[in-house]
Amino acid sequence: MILKTAEKILVIASITAAFSASCVNNNELDLYGIPDCDTTNVTWDSKISAIMQANCVTCHGEEVSYNGVRHDSYESEMVVVNDGRLRGVVNHLDGYVKMPKDRGKLPACELQLINTWLDNGAPEN
């Protein structure tokens, strides 16, 4: 089948539009932050404790506490908050071991919540 010139132009135009639309959307994260990530009122009690329970306490709790680090209470968390190790290990910064161990970084929203919490002075509640 032979397309008329007008139809060809239409096809090319819609392909071009589809490609440029996908490029524009790459900026969504910068513009709106992480989708569905509520970073208001981030405290140890409201959000951080649960993230630690789910991802860290099996290796850093009452029974096992590698490097003496525990994430099962606000007081013990403050040790690695104050010496900078918490921010270093979860963000995989140079010079720090990477946590959670043998896994990738935490999901983007959970990481953002921890960083927001640290930026705000790590409030308990």
Ligand code: HEC
């Ligand atoms: C599977 C076990 C495991 C899990 C899960 C785990 N860790 Fe660790 N963590 C370790 C081990 C083992 C070490 C000791 C250093 C090493 O061998 O890498 C450590 C060390 C650390 C240290 C001390 C680093 C230093 O320089 O002294 C911090 C802080 C830490 N982990 C935080 C976390 C956080 C936060 C999470 C959850 C996001 C987490 N860990 C999850 C096993 C784990």
